[in-house]
Amino acid sequence: MKIKRSERLIDITHYLLEHPHTLVSLTFFSKRYESAKSSISEDLTIVKKTFIERGIGILETVPGAAGGARYIPKMKEEDIKGIIQELCDELNHSERLLPGGYVYLSDMLGQPDWLRKIGRVIASFYMDKKIDAVMTVATKGVPIAQAVATYLNVPFVIVRRDSKVTEGSTVSINYVSGSSSQRVEKMELSRRSLKRGSRVLIVDDFLKGGGTVNGMKSLIEEFDAELVGATVIAENIYQGVRSIDNYTALLKVKSVDVESRTIQVVPGNFVASL
Amino acid sequence: MKIKRSERLIDITHYLLEHPHTLVSLTFFSKRYESAKSSISEDLTIVKKTFIERGIGILETVPGAAGGARYIPKMKEEDIKGIIQELCDELNHSERLLPGGYVYLSDMLGQPDWLRKIGRVIASFYMDKKIDAVMTVATKGVPIAQAVATYLNVPFVIVRRDSKVTEGSTVSINYVSGSSSQRVEKMELSRRSLKRGSRVLIVDDFLKGGGTVNGMKSLIEEFDAELVGATVIAENIYQGVRSIDNYTALLKVKSVDVESRTIQVVPGNFVASL
Numbered sequence: 001m002k003i004k005r006s007e008r009l010i011d012i013t014h015y016l017l018e019h020p021h022t023l024v025s026l027t028f029f030s031k032r033y034e035s036a037k038s039s040i041s042e043d044l045t046i047v048k049k050t051f052i053e054r055g056i057g058i059l060e061t062v063p064g065a066a067g068g069a070r071y072i073p074k075m076k077e078e079d080i081k082g083i084i085q086e087l088c089d090e091l092n093h094s095e096r097l098l099p100g101g102y103v104y105l106s107d108m109l110g111q112p113d114w115l116r117k118i119g120r121v122i123a124s125f126y127m128d129k130k131i132d133a134v135m136t137v138a139t140k141g142v143p144i145a146q147a148v149a150t151y152l153n154v155p156f157v158i159v160r161r162d163s164k165v166t167e168g169s170t171v172s173i174n175y176v177s178g179s180s181s182q183r184v185e186k187m188e189l190s191r192r193s194l195k196r197g198s199r200v201l202i203v204d205d206f207l208k209g210g211g212t213v214n215g216m217k218s219l220i221e222e223f224d225a226e227l228v229g230a231t232v233i234a235e236n237i238y239q240g241v242r243s244i245d246n247y248t249a250l251l252k253v254k255s256v257d258v259e260s261r262t263i264q265v266v267p268g269n270f271v272a273s274l
Numbered sequence: 275m276k277i278k279r280s281e282r283l284i285d286i287t288h289y290l291l292e293h294p295h296t297l298v299s300l301t302f303f304s305k306r307y308e309s310a311k312s313s314i315s316e317d318l319t320i321v322k323k324t325f326i327e328r329g330i331g332i333l334e335t336v337p338g339a340a341g342g343a344r345y346i347p348k349m350k351e352e353d354i355k356g357i358i359q360e361l362c363d364e365l366n367h368s369e370r371l372l373p374g375g376y377v378y379l380s381d382m383l384g385q386p387d388w389l390r391k392i393g394r395v396i397a398s399f400y401m402d403k404k405i406d407a408v409m410t411v412a413t414k415g416v417p418i419a420q421a422v423a424t425y426l427n428v429p430f431v432i433v434r435r436d437s438k439v440t441e442g443s444t445v446s447i448n449y450v451s452g453s454s455s456q457r458v459e460k461m462e463l464s465r466r467s468l469k470r471g472s473r474v475l476i477v478d479d480f481l482k483g484g485g486t487v488n489g490m491k492s493l494i495e496e497f498d499a500e501l502v503g504a505t506v507i508a509e510n511i512y513q514g515v516r517s518i519d520n521y522t523a524l525l526k527v528k529s530v531d532v533e534s535r536t537i538q539v540v541p542g543n544f545v546a547s548l
Contacts, residue, residue: 009280010324013287018390050284102440106464110431112424116292139412139432140440146420150386157384158413166376166414166480190380206440 003033008043016047016059016071021153025068037065044069055079073151075124077274083117084250084267091234091251091265101256103263105205105233109143119147121250122203122231125270126152129228132198133157135220137187137212141204144233148203157193159216161186168192171222175215176243187215194223202230210244217244235268248273277307282317290321290333290345295427299342311339318343329353347425349398351548357391358524358541365508365525365539375530377537379479379507383417393421395524396477396505399544400426403502406472407431409494411461411486415478418507422477431467433490435460442466445496449489450517461489468497476504484518491518509542522547 012029029040048059048069057073075083096104108114122144134156136145142158149156163170172188194200202216213230220227235249237256249268256263286303303314322333322343331347349357370378382388396418408430410419416432423430437444446462468474476490487504494501509523511530523542530537 006280006283006320007324007327009283010287010321011328011330013284014291014328014330017288017291046280047284050281053281054285054288056285056288098440098442100439104440104442104466106432106441107429107467110423110429110467112420112427112429115420115424139416139434140438142413142416143420146386146389146417149384150389153386155381155384155386158380160413164414165374166372166378167380168372168378192378193381193384 003035005039005043008033008035008040009046012043012047016069017056019153020057020071020073020151023062023068023070026065028068072127073120073123074127075120080121080124080274081267081271083121084271086117087114087233087251088265088267092263094261094263097256097258097261097263099258101237101258103206103234103236103253103256103265106140109140109205115143115147118144118233118250119151122148123151125231125248125274126201126229129201130199131201131228133194133225134201134203135159135194135216136203137161137216144203144205148201152201157189159187159189159219161188163188163190171219173215173218173222175211175218177209177211185211185215187212187219189219189223194225196224198223198225199228200225201228204230204232205234207232207235207242207247207249208238209240210242210247213247214243231270234265277309279313279317282307282309282314283320286317286321290343291330293427294331294345294347294425297336297342297344300339302342346401347394347397348401349394354395354398354548355541355545357395358545360391361388361507361525362539362541366537368535368537371530371532371535371537373532375511375532377480377508377510377527377530377539380414383414383479389417389421392418392507392524393423393425396422397425399505399522399548400475400503403475404473405475405502407468407499408475408477409433409468409490410477411435411490418477418479422475426475431463433461433463433493435462437462437464445493447489447492447496449485449492451483451485459485459489461486461493463493463497468499470498472497472499473502474499475502478504478506479508481506481509481516481521481523482512483514484516484521487521488517505544508539 026037030037055076060070134145134149137159145156167190169191170188177183230247232249234251248270250270252268254264300311304311329350334344408419408423411433419430441464443465444462451457504521506523508525522544524544526542528538
């Protein structure tokens, strides 16, 4: 049965969105719709134009009969800035202030719509880098890692402070917790979960002293893997010297006053790096 | 600027896919494309037909000028069965066997493609139920909860065995661990994370004795919330009497032989419930 252009455009859009960063061949689409490659090429030109105009992303097209298309979920800079501003507005509420000056974020990290936005923003930033895996530490980092990994279409791995029998054998390291107490803690990663030589992106919710990110860095070294970058949702206020300097943060907690119950969150150094 | 039908179809498809279970009005699309509602209605008819034919899902259309469309990511029964068979094939490998007869699953729960499939399958199953939140227990359940919640477009909440200062005040319960040792353990949930009266779907990776699911049930009662259902990826072999009976499992671990290193995974009771 011959498929009309309108139906092809809808199905091509769905297929590409579910397979980001993947080269899909003209041959594949041509068979799927029993249509000539020349027709598919025309379809892809329309999809490409619309994806850019609507801020959906970039469609890289590889020309020729052996060619195809690859969807890169890159956002427009203005859309990224818009989302970061939305995040600030959402966090700038006194009810989010917790005892000890912490900021409550868990509800947002359980909302698919926020996670889609956060995932797209961070994945856009790293779209040109070769990344093999996203790494985070349990528990609050997991939704962020999953969201970013979904848009980059790579696996994500979860570092744990306590590992379970269901993880198989693990590699563990000790690290100095960044908090003032300078405690030595342990983190571990299932041996099967990361291939040697992988290029790894670290993501997490908050950055305070940087101890956790530093621990993950050591683990990456243990696996003979390579660190590509580290991005967190928010960097917290920290009086001491951070044990890492090479990171980006979408947001920065500028001030927290527990007495007057006020909190001020502003865009982080991520925006300047765009 | 007037937008052509072909471009509208692509953008409508993207928009609906990113907003499942949400009624999007004709007025919204009409303004977005500066097009007549009658044209948008025709667009939606084409999208609806293609979504069904391609197994993308159902587009519920609400007629009239005040109407609109709602995308429900329901899969065809044959596609669901296909995915469950794929999962069996993937797990039926002796390398997945861990000491103690456990099955290694963590790699799959870190792969966006598997998570999309698992999320769509479980969300399809509950598409007709009113669900306000998906609940799971840290850590391995989190990716499953996120995947299901994304397709249901509702928040997910994470029950923890150890809570952090960044969770704010919590409600905790004690439960009997389903394992043979009958240990009493504790689990807790941030008070802010679940509204009273919420209708909750529980998901998790493995079910053994059922203790963890039972613990989550008690927590749901503590929040004056209501349990809608419980679905796990796989039910493990269990000799004793399970403390819960009302659950569905995509897969069933039928036999595990540590000596000969063989493992047999078959479709679970989920398939019969379709």
